[in-house]
Each structure stands twice: as C-alpha cells, then as structure tokens.
Amino acid sequence: MSGLKTNNRVIKWFDHRLPVFSYVNEHLVDYPAPRNLNYMWNFGSLAGIALVIMIATGLLLAMQYTPHVDHAFDSVERIMRDVNFGWLIRYIHMNGASFFFIVVYLHMFRGLYYGSYKAPREILWGLGVIILLLMMGTAFMGYVLPWGQMSYWGATVITNLFSAIPLVGDSIVSWLWGGFSVDNPTLNRFFGLHYLLPFVIAAVVFLHLWALHRFGSNNPLGIDAKGPQDKIPFHPYYTVKDMFGLGIFLILFALFIFYAPNYMGHPDNYIEADPLVTPAHIVPEWYFLPFYAMLRAITFDISIPFTGIVLIDAKLGGVLTMFGSILLLFFLPWLDSSPVRSSRFRPLHKQFFWVLVVACLVLGYVGAKPPEQPWVTIGQIATAYYFAHFLIILPLLGRLERPKPLPASISDPVLKSDGSGASQAKPMEKA
C-alpha cells in the first residue's frame, strides 16, 4: 500500500488527526482485489446500495406514516395520493425490499458456487447469514406496517409460530404481541423495530466488510492470490464495473417501480386489516416462499415408534425445519469438507449446486400454492433435498469427488487465456 497521496494541506492536516481519508483510500481506492472477478461479484456492492436506498426511502416514509391500527392504512394511502412524490418513495421502498432480497440471494448462491465461505472466510460467511436473518425480520415487520389484510394475517400466522415452543410458547406469543392478539401494541413495536433493525444491519455489514478486507475477495478460481500480479486496485477497475452493474440493476428496478409496482405484492394488502375476515390464502411475500414451503412440509408428528408418544408435533417440526434451514448455513464452512473452493474444479459439486438451486426454486413455487397435493409431497421432497444437500451430500463430496487440477495462479489463466495456462496447472494439494 502506497497510502494516501494528496497535496491538499487541509486533508493532510485532518487525516493526520483522524485518518478517514487514508481509510477510504485503503478500502475503496487502492484496495487490492483479484483481477479475475466476474459479474457475480457485483451483488455485494448492489446489496449495500439496496440497503442505503431502503434506509433513505424508509426515513422519508416514516415522516408521513402513522403507526396506529386506526390510521396506518389511511396514512399509507395519504402518502400514495397527497404527499409530493409519496407514491414514488413508497413504490421504491416496496419493490426495494424485493430487489434487496434478489441481490442478496444471488450474492449467497455466488458464495455457494465459488466456495467463498471456506477458510479463512468462515466468519465473513457467518456474518452474512446474520445479515440475512436481520433482513428477514426487518422485511417481515415492514410488511405489517401498511396494515392491510396480508399484513395483519401474515403477522398473526408468523407470530403464532412461536406458540409451537413447548410449555412457554403461548406466553411468548402474548409477550410478542403485547396483548392477546395482533393489535396496536404489536404494530407499534414492529414499527420501532423496523426502524431500528436496518441500522443493526448496517453495523453487521461493516463487520462483514471488515472480515472481507482481512483476506480480500475470493475469486472465480477459488485460489489464493500469489502476489501483486494477481491483484488490481479496486478503483478504477471495480468501481467502474460495479457502476455498470448498478446501471443494469437500476434499469430492472425502475421497470418494476414505474411499470409493475404491485406485481410482487398481493392484492389483499390493499384491503384494510380486518381481524374478523380471514383471507382465503395467506401467502407471504415471494422472498419468504421457500421457507414457507419448508414450514408447511412437516405435516406429520415425530414420535417414538410403537409407543405413540409424540416428541415433536407437526407444528413445532415445521418451525424447527424452517429456522433450521437458515441456521444450517452457519455450519456450512465445516460441512463442506472439500479443500477446493471453486465449483469450476469440482465437477460433482457443480451439478449438485444446480440441483440445490432448482430445489430452492421449486420450494418457492410450492410456497405460493395452497397446501394440497401434489404440492405437499413435492415440497417435502424439495425440503428433504435441501437438508440432504448440506448434511449428507457436501460432507461426502469432499471425500468422494476428484477435483480437476487447479491453476498455478490467478494471473496465469487470465493472461494466457489461449489455454497454455492449463498446461502449467499442477494437481491440487491438500490445503
């Protein structure tokens, strides 16, 4: 690192006392990044931008929104009709949640494909899973705020999940509600938490970046940089590449905001919450559908054979399965036993990765369907596969799979793309 170069005496004076300029220079300008990152590496910065967009629009909405069961729905309609550009800010915020999840899910699948969670990046990955959990909590509570039918009944269904906890479940649910049903105290605390959690996310994002910059980004080859020839400064190379990715992202985002703003929403949420009328199908937002499918996949009690003693009833089983599907991700770095990171050199893992992607898409599709056959069985198979992928297939693959030879360095195949790089590749050694 050559450090901050400037002739500006004020900046020098300031930086000597509080080195923010050096810090920015070190992490966003000179920061050495692998030279071979592909477009799948755009989604991290896009997720950061999505977070900023959500906080900015959310702040503006909070200035006009009223968190009260009698006024919440009306205040949102007032934002849509009478507040200057209120419709724009709200549609950005509404669709921003979906786009935030799209980029984060792609970011995670990128990590899965290229083994970005492996040593020494386990903490980086774990922080990412924490961010996902926080995002899910924030999105769920945000969806309750407009106080439409789906808001209300979604909140009722999801908070009721905690009643599956043995002995103390019902007490926990009353405690979460602040009463005996989803009501004004629930809406108030959800508003408070919906405002708080994004800043907690921002703090964890900071830790995520800190952990990232400890060893630098993984790359499509999954091998460590051997020297300066393997790296390029973040600015201008990745700033311009991220900017291009941002342009594509914003075009797609704008298409939804301006031309299909309610496509990803549910019509029932334009009906004000009514505790006496239950919607025909209570469906969560699309980004929760795979998890919703897993929740509903457990339709059977788990009991001790031949005794009829129920250990885990279907409801608790579903809740454990749903939360387990995410908690499992914390253990991924140790479940995947292969020392090779990138699926480019893991012919079997590459195929199982795509099966996992299909299983997740199937779960999402099943989650949108009513709990009837054949969807129940399909959801159960996909759920079983999801868990098997992480708990059985990944630990076995590391032992059974014969990885392809790894290239000697990052700059080798990049600079000699005529294929001569491959001739220098030597067989993979146990890391």
Add this chain to the structure above:
Amino acid sequence: MKKLALSITAAIGLLLSAGAATAAEGVEIPERDWSFQGFFGTYDRGALQRGFQVYDQVCSSCHSLRFVAFRNLSDLGYDDAEIRAIASKYSVEDGPDENGEMFMRDAEASDKFPPPFANEEAARAANGGAYPPDLSLMAKARPAGPDYIYALLTGYTEAPEDVELMSGMYYNEYFSGHQIAMAPPLSNGIVEYADGTEPTVSQMSADISEFLMWAAEPKLEDRKQMGVKVILFLLVFTGLVYAAKRKLWAKLH
C-alpha cells in the same frame, strides 16, 4: 456478460414463481385492453367522466369512495366550478358548531366523498346483511383489478340448474363462490351519459372500471411519464459506464 445474463434470468425466474401466487386463484378473468396500459398509457378522460357518472348515479348509493376527494376530480378534466357543483350535491357532517351540535352542510372541493351509510351496521341493515365494500382501492385489491371489475359487472347470468341460490343472492360467473349479494347494478340506459355515448351495460362497466382504476391509482400517468425519462436516462448512463469500463479494462487484458 454470460454470467450476468444468467443472473438476470435467475432473478426473473424467481419473480415469475412468485407471480403464480395470484394467477392460479378462482375463475379465469378475461383480459381487456385499457388505455392506461403500457409504457405510455394514460387514462381516457371521456371514460373517466362517464365512469364517474356511473359511480355518482349508481354505485354511490351503496358504496363509499373514502380516499377520493372532490378536488381530485380535476384529474378527470372537470374545472373548479364543475367540481363545486358536483360536491354541493353531496352533504357531509361538520361541526361541532358554537352550540356544540354537529350539523350537515353541502360538501366542498376539499371534502372526501362522504359514505352512503353512517357505519357498517347501517350499511348491512340496508343491504340484507351484506356490506358493500369501499371502492377507492377496489381496482388494486383484486387480482386482475379492472378486468375483474368489468367481468363482475357483466358476469351476471341465470344460475345453472344444479346451483341452489341462497335467498337474496345473485349468480355471477366471476364472483368467488358465484353467489353475490349485490343485485345486478347496471341495466341498459340506467345512466344518461352527458357526452351522448350509448349507456349499454358493457359500456358502463368498462367506464366504471377505468374510473375505479383512476380512483385506486391516481398517480399512474405521472408514474409512467417519469418512468420513461428515468429508464432512458439509465440506458444512456449504463451505456456510457459500459464504454468506460471497456476502455479501462482494455489495459488489463
């Protein structure tokens, strides 16, 4: 670029899987062409005014429109004097006056459309137990929105022989469960259109659907016009950044 295309495809795949949620429910609603569809869609002012006439003369006797104010009717092409005249036909409760009494007065442009019934109980009592829902957001609160409203209003038929109608119910092809408490509200000629258009049930249904779409989404025209500018800007911006990216990275390859 291949990877980018792949990720976009994946994103769209996710979206479509979500969209299936609403598409699979109930009877297939026939799609209609609306002037407000597409990138450059705008409301047809004539249809909006006719649709408002239908609301004013038919629907408003049972259905409220609580998020719409009389002043909003300027979107339909009415001028201030016309809006004042329309408002003055409705009366709203105001007060308390200096004696502490509530009183009724003619509505003004700044008032919202007053509800036809004092409360839900009064509405049910007057409608055989059924509650006529508020119409302000109806075009966004049902799958297929305006298509659904048109289908419902034109979907009254004789009940098939194997269906036994409950008392006070009417058979409708497109209503969930097919039995609806609302009597067929429209009949040919029930409204006399100011612009001389022939008031067939189909014409009135299309007009009220367009009006209700406006009531639910009054900023649609602003939104679409801004969208064109934003997307054109973003296309140019992204193109320039891509060119810059190519030029900068050329040194590396």
